[in-house]
Amino acid sequence: ACGSSGEEGSEGNAGDDSSGSDTNKEDSGEAADSDFSAAMVTDIGGVDDKSFNQSAWEGLQAFGEENGLAQGEGIDYAQSENDADYMPNLNRLVREDYNLIFGIGFKLTESLNTVAEQNPETDFALVDAVAEAENIANITFKEHQGSFLVGVAAAMKTESNKVGFVGGENSELIKKFESGFRAGVASVNPDIEVNVQYAESFGAADKGKVIASNMYSGGVDVIYHASGATGNGVFAQAKDIKKNDPSSNVWVIGVDRDQHEEGAIGDNNVTLTSMVKRVDIAVQEVAALSQSGEFPGGEVLEFGLEDDGVSVAKTNEDAMTDDIVKEVENWKQKIIDGEVEVPSTEDELDEYLNTL
Amino acid sequence: MGILDIIQSIIPTALFFSAPLIFTALGGVFSERSGVVNIGLEGLMVMGAFVGIVFNLTFADVFGAATPWLSILAAMVVSSIFSIIHAVASVSFRADQVVSGVAINFLALGLGVFLTKQWYGKGQTDMVSQPFYSLDIPFLSDVPILGPLFFQDMYMTSYLAIFIAFIAWFILYKTPFGLRLRSVGEHPMAADTNGINVYAMRYIAVMISGAMGGIGGSVFALTIAMNFSQSTIVGQGFMSLAAVIFGKWHPLGAMGAALFFGFAQSLSVISAGIPLLEDIPQIYLLIAPYVLTILALAGFIGRAEAPKANGEPYIKGSR
Amino acid sequence: MENYVVEMLNIRKEFPGIVANDNITLQVKQGEIHALLGENGAGKSTLMNVLFGLYQPENGEIKVKGEKVNITDPNIANRLGIGMVHQHFMLVDTFTVTQNIILGSEPKKGGTIDIKTAEKEVAALSDRYGLKVDPSAKIQDISVGMQQRVEILKTLYRGADVLILDEPTAVLTPQEIKELIDIMNSLIKEGKSIILITHKLKEIMEVCDRCTVVRKGQGIGTVTVKDSSPDELASLMVGREISFKTEKTAANPKESILSIKGLRAKDSRKVEMVKGLDLEVRAGEIVGLAGVDGNGQSELIEAITGLRKTEAGTITLNGKDITNLPPRKVTESGVAHIPQDRHKFGLVLDFPVGENMVLQTYHKAPFAKKSMLSYKNIYEHAKRLIKEYDVRTPSAFTKARALSGGNQQKAIIGREVDRSPDLLIAAQPTRGLDVGAIEFIHKKLIEERDKGRAVLLLSFELDEVLNVSDRIAVMFDGKIVANVTPEETNEQELGLLMAGSKLEKEGGR
Amino acid sequence: MFSNRLFNILIPVISVVLGLLAGAVIMISFGYNPVAGYQALWNGSFGDTYFFGETIRQVTPYIFTGLAVAFAFRSGLFNIGAEGQVIVGWLASVWVGASFDGPMIIHLPLALIAAALAGALWGFLPGLLKAKLGVHEVIITIMMNYIALHVSNTLIRTVLSENKDTSDKITDSASLASSWLMEWTSYSRLHYGILVALFAAVVMWFLLEKTTAGFELRSVGFNKHASEYAGMNVGKNIILAMVISGAFAGLGGAMEGLGTFGYMPTHSAFTNLGFDGIAVALLGGNHALGVVLSAILFGTLKIGALNMPTEADVPSELVEIVIALIIFFVASSYIIRWALLRLKKEGK
Numbered sequence A: 001a002c003g004s005s006g007e008e009g010s011e012g013n014a015g016d017d018s019s020g021s022d023t024n025k026e027d028s029g030e031a032a033d034s035d036f037s038a039a040m041v042t043d044i045g046g047v048d049d050k051s052f053n054q055s056a057w058e059g060l061q062a063f064g065e066e067n068g069l070a071q072g073e074g075i076d077y078a079q080s081e082n083d084a085d086y087m088p089n090l091n092r093l094v095r096e097d098y099n100l101i102f103g104i105g106f107k108l109t110e111s112l113n114t115v116a117e118q119n120p121e122t123d124f125a126l127v128d129a130v131a132e133a134e135n136i137a138n139i140t141f142k143e144h145q146g147s148f149l150v151g152v153a154a155a156m157k158t159e160s161n162k163v164g165f166v167g168g169e170n171s172e173l174i175k176k177f178e179s180g181f182r183a184g185v186a187s188v189n190p191d192i193e194v195n196v197q198y199a200e201s202f203g204a205a206d207k208g209k210v211i212a213s214n215m216y217s218g219g220v221d222v223i224y225h226a227s228g229a230t231g232n233g234v235f236a237q238a239k240d241i242k243k244n245d246p247s248s249n250v251w252v253i254g255v256d257r258d259q260h261e262e263g264a265i266g267d268n269n270v271t272l273t274s275m276v277k278r279v280d281i282a283v284q285e286v287a288a289l290s291q292s293g294e295f296p297g298g299e300v301l302e303f304g305l306e307d308d309g310v311s312v313a314k315t316n317e318d319a320m321t322d323d324i325v326k327e328v329e330n331w332k333q334k335i336i337d338g339e340v341e342v343p344s345t346e347d348e349l350d351e352y353l354n355t356l
Numbered sequence B: 001m002g003i004l005d006i007i008q009s010i011i012p013t014a015l016f017f018s019a020p021l022i023f024t025a026l027g028g029v030f031s032e033r034s035g036v037v038n039i040g041l042e043g044l045m046v047m048g049a050f051v052g053i054v055f056n057l058t059f060a061d062v063f064g065a066a067t068p069w070l071s072i073l074a075a076m077v078v079s080s081i082f083s084i085i086h087a088v089a090s091v092s093f094r095a096d097q098v099v100s101g102v103a104i105n106f107l108a109l110g111l112g113v114f115l116t117k118q119w120y121g122k123g124q125t126d127m128v129s130q131p132f133y134s135l136d137i138p139f140l141s142d143v144p145i146l147g148p149l150f151f152q153d154m155y156m157t158s159y160l161a162i163f164i165a166f167i168a169w170f171i172l173y174k175t176p177f178g179l180r181l182r183s184v185g186e187h188p189m190a191a192d193t194n195g196i197n198v199y200a201m202r203y204i205a206v207m208i209s210g211a212m213g214g215i216g217g218s219v220f221a222l223t224i225a226m227n228f229s230q231s232t233i234v235g236q237g238f239m240s241l242a243a244v245i246f247g248k249w250h251p252l253g254a255m256g257a258a259l260f261f262g263f264a265q266s267l268s269v270i271s272a273g274i275p276l277l278e279d280i281p282q283i284y285l286l287i288a289p290y291v292l293t294i295l296a297l298a299g300f301i302g303r304a305e306a307p308k309a310n311g312e313p314y315i316k317g318s319r
Numbered sequence C: 001m002e003n004y005v006v007e008m009l010n011i012r013k014e015f016p017g018i019v020a021n022d023n024i025t026l027q028v029k030q031g032e033i034h035a036l037l038g039e040n041g042a043g044k045s046t047l048m049n050v051l052f053g054l055y056q057p058e059n060g061e062i063k064v065k066g067e068k069v070n071i072t073d074p075n076i077a078n079r080l081g082i083g084m085v086h087q088h089f090m091l092v093d094t095f096t097v098t099q100n101i102i103l104g105s106e107p108k109k110g111g112t113i114d115i116k117t118a119e120k121e122v123a124a125l126s127d128r129y130g131l132k133v134d135p136s137a138k139i140q141d142i143s144v145g146m147q148q149r150v151e152i153l154k155t156l157y158r159g160a161d162v163l164i165l166d167e168p169t170a171v172l173t174p175q176e177i178k179e180l181i182d183i184m185n186s187l188i189k190e191g192k193s194i195i196l197i198t199h200k201l202k203e204i205m206e207v208c209d210r211c212t213v214v215r216k217g218q219g220i221g222t223v224t225v226k227d228s229s230p231d232e233l234a235s236l237m238v239g240r241e242i243s244f245k246t247e248k249t250a251a252n253p254k255e256s257i258l259s260i261k262g263l264r265a266k267d268s269r270k271v272e273m274v275k276g277l278d279l280e281v282r283a284g285e286i287v288g289l290a291g292v293d294g295n296g297q298s299e300l301i302e303a304i305t306g307l308r309k310t311e312a313g314t315i316t317l318n319g320k321d322i323t324n325l326p327p328r329k330v331t332e333s334g335v336a337h338i339p340q341d342r343h344k345f346g347l348v349l350d351f352p353v354g355e356n357m358v359l360q361t362y363h364k365a366p367f368a369k370k371s372m373l374s375y376k377n378i379y380e381h382a383k384r385l386i387k388e389y390d391v392r393t394p395s396a397f398t399k400a401r402a403l404s405g406g407n408q409q410k411a412i413i414g415r416e417v418d419r420s421p422d423l424l425i426a427a428q429p430t431r432g433l434d435v436g437a438i439e440f441i442h443k444k445l446i447e448e449r450d451k452g453r454a455v456l457l458l459s460f461e462l463d464e465v466l467n468v469s470d471r472i473a474v475m476f477d478g479k480i481v482a483n484v485t486p487e488e489t490n491e492q493e494l495g496l497l498m499a500g501s502k503l504e505k506e507g508g509r
Numbered sequence D: 001m002f003s004n005r006l007f008n009i010l011i012p013v014i015s016v017v018l019g020l021l022a023g024a025v026i027m028i029s030f031g032y033n034p035v036a037g038y039q040a041l042w043n044g045s046f047g048d049t050y051f052f053g054e055t056i057r058q059v060t061p062y063i064f065t066g067l068a069v070a071f072a073f074r075s076g077l078f079n080i081g082a083e084g085q086v087i088v089g090w091l092a093s094v095w096v097g098a099s100f101d102g103p104m105i106i107h108l109p110l111a112l113i114a115a116a117l118a119g120a121l122w123g124f125l126p127g128l129l130k131a132k133l134g135v136h137e138v139i140i141t142i143m144m145n146y147i148a149l150h151v152s153n154t155l156i157r158t159v160l161s162e163n164k165d166t167s168d169k170i171t172d173s174a175s176l177a178s179s180w181l182m183e184w185t186s187y188s189r190l191h192y193g194i195l196v197a198l199f200a201a202v203v204m205w206f207l208l209e210k211t212t213a214g215f216e217l218r219s220v221g222f223n224k225h226a227s228e229y230a231g232m233n234v235g236k237n238i239i240l241a242m243v244i245s246g247a248f249a250g251l252g253g254a255m256e257g258l259g260t261f262g263y264m265p266t267h268s269a270f271t272n273l274g275f276d277g278i279a280v281a282l283l284g285g286n287h288a289l290g291v292v293l294s295a296i297l298f299g300t301l302k303i304g305a306l307n308m309p310t311e312a313d314v315p316s317e318l319v320e321i322v323i324a325l326i327i328f329f330v331a332s333s334y335i336i337r338w339a340l341l342r343l344k345k346e347g348k
């Protein structure tokens, strides 16, 4: 769903010369409380990264649509090319008197903290991490929950009893994905071997492909990747195998948004499912809260299965058989009901596995 | 995993990993052999990847299965034309060749991403529907041991890369053109007094490097990345440059060096799954390819002499 | 009307800020050897480069076999039958002899170079003119003399009828010069014409038919050689009288300065080149080191100066062992060295002349104090040397690259001599220089001797060795095979000694 | 008559103007308004004190990486490894900066020295291999970049934090940040590093032009053979050049660690500070003052570019293209010089 709306998102940034924000800047001294406005700063990915930056912008646009706001008039974004760009971007938006400013991605934590402290009048929101300042709303996702469910799907799908996980960076965040995934796999069948490898880059498709090639040839038949563009290499390898042998059992599980499109190969599709992270929903919700004066500053909003903050894509109906879907739904319910506590770190995972 | 299994999983991956580097490095060999330093290889690959993907996306319906081949052809042509900028600067305008190469790198990335946004309205293209696929070579793939090593699940582009390396060697060392090109890089004035047009040779050599860089970039895009974005080509051009020097400015040497990189990278990934090596902290495996390269250079490759006139603009009539 | 193969009429060629050729006329007859004579920087090479199509003249016309031509690049010159052997060789070091010769007009077989045919052609050509070369050897592995023959073969391969030889003998040993003269004669017999540039009047007298003289870019005129004399040629060229026999008093050798015993050294390819050599140089004498190039002279000098590790033996300076000391220690022990290759070893061409003048002493007072350079002192020093040694340069701040070869050499000599070394090693100090400059340098060497310094002079020119030295050590196959004095020997005998034949009367000391 | 000095000033200026003009042509041909675009660029870099502060902040590490590359170039070496040296310098500065608290007069210099040493170490190895074995420094420095990236990421996660993606924050006593500068520039991250950077430029100039060590380095850079003949230790100078170059780049990293950020995040890709340093150095003619000026140009364009999409709807990639064109024109200064001479002749 998220992928298809890429075209719309772009319309805004194609050549529109009437720069309304120019004037905005000139009279930055004035108070602009009458109209609510919100903007966001992307991390290095950029607003059209087919991932959570894009998703966040879609959320903001949806919010704008509801409230009659358009890019440059009420909503806007600033793109970062570099870690050092977060601060000037955030400050620029502060100076343009936006009421609410989102920082998309954990990399913005420190910058957002600083800016928030310097501008106590402005509302801020941080996606994917937790900051300290009172005027920051922290939006996090229970990626481990979604990962758990795709782990269940992977465990159901594997024939070799070997599945793989490709991580972008061996970081706290990606560990959440790994832990949830491994827990999910083990919950279905503890004997399934999970092959874990980190590419140490979100942009190394070549390495992704080498890893995938190695995993698949070692008998792994389902790979869950949480590695951004590195995952392109994983898809490339899976599709290549599928092309040569359409009957082969190779699958990729996508991340962040429904990567169904990436898996298409002729009439087949190697994307088993994707762990979808609905940043758009979260952004829209926080914007609405802020507008209505109920800004959850200093709070941590965790979006999980229960509020569709994370979900499992079922686009590939051929692959996601009823059995699998049923099993996934089954576990989803258990998680929502609190029957299952999904681990989000290595230690919690060990604990969890011991209970099985 | 047995040793054979390990080798069996290393070699094919090493080959597809290396192919783009081989193409690009061969281009670098031509350029530098003619006396034009080319650190713009990265940019030429970016251009190649961009054109390859755009062509593929645009014409997949028209050309069907031939699309990837036509895509690299288009990438080759466009990158070659693009590289004329480097030639004009460093040959005709007597620019510092390193500076001009840096400009190429900036320009290619800027143009590629800018045009992607203009044409596709987003920072990255969709995935191509007609990439290269690997295949088994009939009969040969059934040969025991060698078959799985060298003829199963192979990309034609990998063979092409190796084949072209030999062609490049043949051209540089067996043909009048090659002799003239090398003479221009060693002693342009001698070449000039022998009636060879130094400028023309250098233009041609730079354009060959553009063409090969274009192929390298597009092969990378069409076998590995599948789309184009800011981060499609990140450092492969510099690795190719390293391969040129590692290979002592010799086409087969450059190929060997590129294969070495592929081999080392593949080895480092595969080691993570080998029981004996599993417990090695990941960092050692991550840096292994680069450490291996340094060790190889320090240990037994050693000193390499660049073409004598490499990097020096030729000014007619000066001494 | 005379039968001229080449006529250059009223040629004018300017470079930014200088007129290199100002109205020069040169007419070469069919079948003659025509000398072109002039001081360093007089414009000889420039004129020839114009004829060869490397430069375009601002004025004047060129006729080949009576027809007016427009030579815009070397290809056209080749087509017109003009070939040139450049002052600085135009050879690709890493290529073979054959590859260098055929470069640009390669015989082909199915798109590839037909190297077999090419090698045969080269061999045939070299047989025909008596130019011995090894067609498959790499240029970097062959002697300078053979490289020169390769250059000549290059022109012949392209069917040249008129050969321009720009200072071909400057880099050759006496034997090689003799061979070259034979070659020139055989070329003339085959109907070729030759333009020969040389600073050696003796050679002109020996082989040339006519001689055109240029001075500071101006054509002075053409004389028939057999009606002229070296003195006349020299004064035409310089505009004043020149003395050839170097004036000097008898030497008065004192204590031993340099003493070498049983020295062994290898070259960079690990071949032993110095094979147990003994040599002594005393204060107040000039020892000429005679020998054919490649008999270990370079390695010997590198070993003394610390640039090359020795395998065995000792080198003592003033009684102090300096074997295998690093170059700086050797220098500071009192050795100065005028290197053979001034561009590679003598100068940092991109440094100003002034900074080149302190290349070894920049770190010492008064040029530096506490690791800080004193440019004031450096340039004062440079200005003094420039004046004392008559270095013609626009200023001390001019880059060394912009100086002519002769002036670069004077700058090096000034620098080395001024350090008042106990031992001065001069390797081919006058190579490629005009008679005026040579005279100056010889005078300086003798002055140093008279101040009580030891001078070791390496030269391939027997003239120079015989004229300047007080004692001659002949080097052959890595050893000193004879010690003679100039008075008791002559060119013939020296030549034989250098070729390895034994001395019958035990001369010297 | 144009003097040489005037030429040397005129040519970069003309190159910049030509680059901007060419960028304008591209903007027009894609339907953007170049006046608005460049105005946004200007506003985004010097429009008010905040952006001025940010621009100077960005200029600071560029000066260092530019000096690093330039210094090596002057000594005849091509240091593509400034990138890796920045990373290890950053890491070392943060490591020292975060691991204890103490009087600033000791702590801050110590952190800076650590960064310089780390960068120097990263330059030492390529220098050593070049000097002793003749291995080409370009390959080794490229490899060292990757090693730096991976090693520093791992160390951040394992040693400098407890499995986090950023190191711990440095203590105030090691910080280059200044509340005074921040207040003055409306809370930009301008820090005292710029003074360190300018001082470093002076050091480079002084070292190369005024000291005997610089004389040797330049001499070796121009002609190894003559330098060896003149008694200089060529190998020692190669190593020294790489070590000093690396130290400059390492300090560039410290600017990020102790100034801009106050911590070090893991990097999934290169910072590009080192790679851009190549362009900065060459644009600046490999001279200290030139490097400072070209770093200012670079920083201005980079920071100003961020404002172009917001204020004028011009994609920031265009700035990348403009930068490329400026570099291209500077590189081709010969042709500009030629054209100027022609103009002068015709004017007569």
Ligand SMILES: Nc1ncnc2c1ncn2[C@@H]1O[C@H](COP(=O)(O)OP(=O)(O)OP(=O)(O)O)[C@@H](O)[C@H]1O
Residues within 6 Å of the ligand: B317, B318, B319, C015, C016, C018, C019, C020, C038, C039, C040, C041, C042, C043, C044, C045, C046, C047, C087, C404, C405, C432
């Ligand atoms: N490429 C050049 N650029 C500028 N000036 C030059 C160039 N070549 C030669 N000149 C000038 O022309 C003059 C003549 O130089 P040329 O090389 O013809 O002298 P030459 O007679 O060959 O000297 P030599 O005997 O030392 O070889 C020189 O003094 C120099 O000033």
Ligand SMILES: Nc1ncnc2c1ncn2[C@@H]1O[C@H](COP(=O)(O)OP(=O)(O)OP(=O)(O)O)[C@@H](O)[C@H]1O
Residues within 6 Å of the ligand: B318, B319, C040, C041, C045, C087, C401, C402, C403, C404, C405, C406, C431, C432, C433
């Ligand atoms: N590229 C150049 N630019 C300016 N002047 C030059 C250039 N090349 C040569 N010259 C000039 O040419 C003159 C003569 O140079 P040339 O090399 O012919 O001297 P030379 O005595 O023949 O030296 P060598 O003995 O090394 O052959 C010098 O005065 C120098 O100023």
Ligand SMILES: [Mg+2]
Residues within 6 Å of the ligand: C044, C045, C046, C087, C166
């Ligand atoms: Mg000459």
Ligand SMILES: [Mg+2]
Residues within 6 Å of the ligand: C040, C087, C405, C432
């Ligand atoms: Mg000369």
